[in-house]
Amino acid sequence: MNTVPNRVEHQTTDKGYVPIYTTNIVEQPWSSYGADDHAVWAALFERQERLLAGRASQVFVRNQRAMGMSPTRIPKFDDLNRALRGATGWEIIGVEGLLPELDFFEHLANRRFPVTWWIRRRDQLDYLAEPDLFHDLFGHVPLLMEPVFADYMQAYGRGGVKAHALGPDALVNLTRLYWYTVEFGLIREADGLRIYGAGILSSKGESIHCLDSAAPNRIGFDLERIMRTRYRIDSYQKTYFVIDSYEQLMNATYPDFTPIYARLAAQGAVPAGEVLETDAVFNRGTREGWSDEGDV
Ligand SMILES: [Fe+2]
Numbered sequence: 001m002n003t004v005p006n007r008v009e010h011q012t013t014d015k016g017y018v019p020i021y022t023t024n025i026v027e028q029p030w031s032s033y034g035a036d037d038h039a040v041w042a043a044l045f046e047r048q049e050r051l052l053a054g055r056a057s058q059v060f061v062r063n064q065r066a067m068g069m070s071p072t073r074i075p076k077f078d079d080l081n082r083a084l085r086g087a088t089g090w091e092i093i094g095v096e097g098l099l100p101e102l103d104f105f106e107h108l109a110n111r112r113f114p115v116t117w118w119i120r121r122r123d124q125l126d127y128l129a130e131p132d133l134f135h136d137l138f139g140h141v142p143l144l145m146e147p148v149f150a151d152y153m154q155a156y157g158r159g160g161v162k163a164h165a166l167g168p169d170a171l172v173n174l175t176r177l178y179w180y181t182v183e184f185g186l187i188r189e190a191d192g193l194r195i196y197g198a199g200i201l202s203s204k205g206e207s208i209h210c211l212d213s214a215a216p217n218r219i220g221f222d223l224e225r226i227m228r229t230r231y232r233i234d235s236y237q238k239t240y241f242v243i244d245s246y247e248q249l250m251n252a253t254y255p256d257f258t259p260i261y262a263r264l265a266a267q268g269a270v271p272a273g274e275v276l277e278t279d280a281v282f283n284r285g286t287r288e289g290w291s292d293e294g295d296v
Pocket of ligand 1: 183199
C-alpha cells in the first residue's frame, strides 16, 4: 500500500491509550490497495462467513448479500453506497480511523457511517486494538440496510449530540448503550440466539464465545440497566444483552434520555459481570476465565 493512515497523535481516553486521526472525510484510495490487502479481506471474510452460518442474525446475512459484499476483493465504497442509499438513505464515508465522539455522533445523526479505509495486516487477522476496514465494513455496514436498525443508528447519533452537550456522565451512559448493542448485541430470532453486534461479527473468537461458552451472562435487553453497566475492552464480554427485535431497540430510544441520565447518576455503575435480581437471565455465567480487574 503506498498510502498510510494520517495518524495525528495518541490520546488517553476512557478506552485506554488510543490513536487519534484527522477528522477529514477521505476518498477511499481503492487503487492503492495491494494484492495483500485484498487477500486479507478475502481470508477474513471467508473465515467469518463460515463461522457465522447459524450464528449471525439472519437480517445481517441477508443484507450483506443484498448489498453485494463478497470476499472476492475489498468492496468499493461507491458500489456499496448505491445499494445503501436506495435501501435506507444511509451512506458510508471514508475516514482515517476512530473519530472524536462529537464528530462521530454528527455523522450518525446525518445518516453517514464512518468507515476506516485501511485494512489490517496478515499477522493481525485474529486481533486488532482499533477498528479497521474489515471491522467497520463487514461488521457494521450490512445492518444499515435494515430500515429499523438504520433508524436506531440515527437516533443514537442524535442522542450522542445531546449527551455531548450534557457532559461526560451522560456520555458514559450512552457509550455503554452503543457497546452492548451496536458492538456486542445478541438478538433472539426464530431459531435461537443470534449475533448482530459488529464487535462480535468481526471477531473469530468472540463469535464462538458469545453463544457457545457457559462463562458469560446472557441477559434480556434493558436500556437503563445497560447504561449502568461497565464493560471490557481487553477480553471477551462478561455479559451480553439480548434483544427480541430491532424494533425493541428503536422503541427504547423514543424517550428523552435527559431524565434517565439524572436518575442513573444516583444509582452508580454495575460491574461488567454482575447479575441483578431484576435481570431477565437467559444464562447465568460460570465466570470461568474472568479477571476481577479491568472493567471500564
Ligand atoms: Fe465498531
